[in-house]
Amino acid sequence: MLKKFYLLFSILFMTVSAAWATHNRAGEITYRHISGFTYEITVTTYTKESSRPADRCALDVYFGDGTMETVSRVNGNFDQQRNCYIGVSLGGDIKMNKYTTQHTYPSVGQYEITMVDPNRNEGIENIDNSVLQQFALKSELFIYASGVPNSSPVLTNPPVDDACLREVYEHNPGAVDADISNSGTSDSLVYSLAVSLGDSAKALPNFVFPDEINPGPNNNISVDPETGTIQWIVPQRSGEYNVAVLIEEYREVNGRIRKVGSVLRDIQITVLDCLNDPPVITNTDDTCVIAGAVLNRTVFASDPNTGHEVTITATGDPFLVQGNKASFSPPAPSPSTSGSFRWNTQCQHIRKKDYDVVFRAVDDNPFNPTHISLANYETWKISVIGPPPTNEQAEPMGNGIQLGWDYNSCNNAVGYRIYRNVDSLGYSPSSCETGVPASLGYQEIADIEDPSITNYYDDDNGNGLKNGIRYCYLVYAYFEDGSESIVSNEFCSQLKREVPIITRVSVNNTDNQSGSDTVMWSTPTELDTTQYTGPYSYKVFRSTLINDFSEIYTTPTENSLSDLDTIFVDSNLNTRDNQHTYRIDIYSNGQRVGGSSIASSVFLEGTGQDNKVILSFDERVPWINNQYVFYRFNDNTGSYDTLDTTSVLTYVDTGLANGSEYCYRVLTIGDYSIDNILSPLKNYSQQACIIPEDNQPPCPPGDAMIDSDCELFTNIVEWENPNNLCDTVDDVVSYNVYFKPFRNEGDFQILENVPGPENTSVRFDNLESVAGCYAITAIDSFGNESPMTDSVCVDNCPEYRLPNVFTPGGDGSNDYLVPFPYRYVESVEMEIFNRWGEKVFETNDPNIRWDGTNEMQGGDCPPGVYYYTCTVYEIRLSGIQPRLIKGHVTLLRQEQTYPTD
Known part of the structure; x- marks a missing residue:
């Protein structure tokens, strides 16, 4: 019997093998846009050339829109006897077959193009019974309502390779985006390993990747997601293996990165025991x-x-x-x-x-x-x-600088971006660097979206550039896909010195009535004196607000600019409380020629904190300050001691005594970026006096924790001493414990103050409810309170049960229907009914205390079974929560007798 079964199985197997074409090795489906919704679709398969009875002159292709077509092979020589093309032999028992057709889709959408053909070749190591498994290929086609139609990548390297045992194997599909020939750009391709497909173009059952056979540290197959190179380090067993690589295409469509298609390539690797190294x-x-x-x-x-x-x-x-x-x-x-x-x-x-x-x-x-x-x-x-712009030019013109450049190298730029910096950085891009690196600190000032415009007037958006400043520029072209050219050479210019340039606004002395400032400025050396003839004079304007200037002084007139005074002491000022801003205008023959940029005195402010003072100031000046010297007045010497020289606008003076007054000044040191002008520029602030005091809250306590015993009505709350957690030791003297009964309702209220920084826990006993949330704050010796810790919460464990019998009668034993000892119940809605459904009792008291009388009609209720419904309102962390219980209770009268045995 066994021999007959074996013979029958062999006959069936040979019949199935002959009919099912056990020959497919590898392949993929690609497509190319023709016009409209019409695409050319190509199925490429690699088969065993020796399996001639299974050779396919045509294959069934499913287009993903509910239609299919039997597509003929189109490559190789034409066989008159079979009336079809025969494919191309690649040697090594491998034949390449191409099946091409055109298909028009009905509308926009996402389509899966598939092909399923019996069967795979026999003996594939990582596919169970590969000779009985169907061979399938799949690609995705996305048709969007807007955007350039997509063609799939063209795969230029065949997917059938040999590998040597215990040698590194590599394969790259050589994917090239076909759309590049149409638009000049290409989609982004992303590669990943995938499972080979079988029946109905679904994943093969029990498929394992090649490196899962004889797994180990020296057996790993992977794909580079960017380049598509598959690497197997290293094959451990000879034989044939199949694996798929998914090639997905992404493109920006209407401002969004979208997937526009994919190709699943099935690859066959034959591992042989050979002595060879790859090139x-x-x-x-x-x-x-x-x-x-x-x-x-x-x-x-x-x-x-x-x-x-x-x-x-x-x-x-x-x-x-x-x-x-x-x-x-x-x-x-x-x-x-x-x-x-x-x-x-x-x-x-x-x-x-x-x-x-x-x-x-x-x-x-x-x-x-x-x-x-x-x-x-x-x-x-x-x-x-892109090449850089050339022939850069920057010429001063009025209150701005006229920029120009050429971009004759490429006419496909779509715009230019212009960047500005104060003075030159000497930047030169590296060989492959485009645009302007953010690390330079250059500021973008314009985006010109018309490539035919190669000039720009920079007047700081109508505010006017500052005299005495050398402005430097960079410009680059950009293109439709966001790519950028190499940046231009740095080109610089400055406004003409046709107006005064303020060089000093320094506070001489600090007082709320008799303070004074010294104001100095430079002569306008490039003023056209043939156009603007003498006599000349300066007018000094002052403001305590930026745009509220008043004339405060006019110099004596002179026929020569060089004879004019360029210094003014502004007296009887409130320099203690006010910062003063100045502007100098020049007049020719009594007519205003122009004015300087505004410049303000340095105004120092401070904040007293615990044993320290934080100093800061602002500066509104046209020059560039690069150093700041902070001073503190020494009562013993009657002069200022230098604290520090910094490059930032703040300073923290530490180690001070709370309650004592400390007085400070700051000196700013800077320069203009042009030549032949006073340098360095030194200006003092007013004197600012500050008293340090502890107005800073301490650090919050460490994480709070809660240990709750729900049945004993006890909560223990613990936290960490912040004096042990902060970088600096805080003078914590106590803690406030805050509480709220429900997580999502109400605000925290102080529950208890715990004195002593070492006391980091508190116990609450005999609670009516353990539910609630706790948060802790720390209090220092000055009464400053820290932020709260994150809250910690705990819930109740409510319990409410009723007996099933009670015996009213006045003997003091079991006279009332009451719950067993219950907990965490706010109220109830209790209703009791007799067996005819008539209500005899109701209450909201959790203790119930029904004595067996009919509250509705009066008199005692007869013995028997009574039914109740009770809504119990339990105290929970989430609030008062109702719970419905139903049951019955037996009422027995004390005089009632019972049969005995």
């Missing part, structure tokens, strides 16, 4: 090129094994671009070979995304017919960047 590829370091320049690169490939020859090829975006395409000229195979890459780039090649070139080197041994060839891959990234 080595060198000189593929990433680089950049300025559009318009020619990029030449020699790429080398060699084989570490004696007698082997290497063939090197290249695929990638540069070979498909519009305009000048790249070329790669590899020589004939040899042990050590090199290929010449050349690309005459153009402006239309500028883009934000790098161009990928994938080099593939394959070895061979022409003297060994059993040689197993191995391949190696390297991805070379090329960035094509």
Whole structure:
């Protein structure tokens, strides 16, 4: 019987094998947009050439819109007898087959294109019963209502490879985005490993990845998500393996990054017990090129094994671009070979995304017919960047500077961005750096969205630039996809010295009535005295508010500018409380020519805190201060001691005595960025006197914790001493414990004050409710209170049970219906009914205390069973929560007798 069954199974298996075509090795589905909703769809399969009975002249392709088509093979020679094309032999028992058709989709949408064909070839190590498993491919096509239609990547390297046992294996599909030939840009491709597909284009059951067979630290297969290179380190068992790589396409559509398609490629790897090392590829370091320049690169490939020859090829975006395409000229195979890459780039090649070139080197041994060839891959990234603007110009004009530049190199720029800085930084971009790095500190002042406009007038948006300042500029072009050109050379200019330039506003003495400021300014050395003739004079204006100036002084007139006074002492001021701002105007023949930029005195302020004073000031001056010297008055010497010299506008003076007064001044030191003007510029603030006091709250206590005993009505709250937690020791003297009964209702209220910093716990006994939330604050010796700790909460464990019998009668024993000892109940709604449904008792008292009388009609209720409904309102952390209980109770009268045994 067993022999008959085995024979029958063998016959069935051979019949199924012949009918199901156990021949599929690898493949993918790609598509290309034709027009409108019409796409050309190509299924590429790699099959066992020796499995001729299973060879397919046509395959069924499902388009994902509810339709399918039987698509004929289109590659190879035409077989008249079979009336079909026969595919192309690749050697090694591998044949490549292409099936191509066109399909028009009904509308926008997402479509899955699939192909399922019996069956996979026999003996695949990581697929159970591979000879009985169907072979399936799938790709996704997204058609959006707006945006450029998508074509899938073209995969240029075949998905059938050999690998040597215990040697590193690599494969790269050589994916090139087909859309690059249409738009000049390309989609972002993201690669990931995936499960191979089977019946109904679903994941194969019990599929395992190749590295899960003989798993271990030296067995791992992965894919680089950016380059797509699959690496298996290292195969541990010979045999055939299949794995899929998912290639997803992403693109910006209407301002959002969206997925626009995907291709699932099924790959077959044959691991053989062979002694071979893959070739080595060198000189593929990433680089950049300025559009318009020619990029030449020699790429080398060699084989570490004696007698082997290497063939090197290249695929990638540069070979498909519009305009000048790249070329790669590899020589004939040899042990050590090199290929010449050349690309005459153009402006239309500028883009934000790098161009990928994938080099593939394959070895061979022409003297060994059993040689197993191995391949190696390297991805070379090329960035094509825009050239910089040229012929930069900056000329002063009135209160601003007129900028200009040329951008004749590329006409596909869409705009320019202009940046400004005070004085030169001497910046020069590195070879592949575009735009303006944020780290420079340059400020963007304009975005010109018209590439035909190559000039800009900078007057600080109508506010006017400042005299005495050297302004430096950088400009770069940007392109439709957001890519940026190399930035221009730094170019600088300053306003003409046609007006006075204030060089000093320094407080001489501090008083609320008799204070004074010294104001100095420079002569307008570039004033056109042929246009503006003498006599000349200056007028000094002052304001305690920025835009409320009043004239306070006019100098005597002089026929020569050089004879005019350029210093003024402003007296009888309240320098203690006010900061004063000045402007100097020049007059010619009694007519105003122009005015200086405004400049203010330095106004020092301070805040007294615990044993320290925090000093700060503001400065409204047209020059650049770079140093600040803080002083404190010494009562013993009657002079100021230097505290520190800093580059920031604040200073903290520590180690002071609370309650004592300390007086300070600050000296600012700066410069204009032009030559031939007073330098350095030194200006003093008024004197500011501050009394330090402890008005700072201490650090909050450490995390609070609660230990609750719900049945004993006890809570213990604990926390950490903040004096042990802060960087500086706080003078905590007590704690406030706050409480609120419900988590989401009400505010915290002080429950108790706990004296002594060492007392970090408190116990609450005999509580009516343990539910609630606690938070702790620390109090210092000056009464300052810290922020609260995070609250900690605990809930009640309510209990409410009723007896099932009671015996009213006045003997003092069990005379009332009452609950067993209950807890955490606020109130009840109790109703008791007789067996006819008539209410005999009701109450809201949790203690109930029904004595067996009929409250509705009067008189005693007869013995018997009574039914109740009781809504119990329990005190919970979330609030008062109702709980309904139902039951019955037996009422027995004391005079009632009972039968005995």
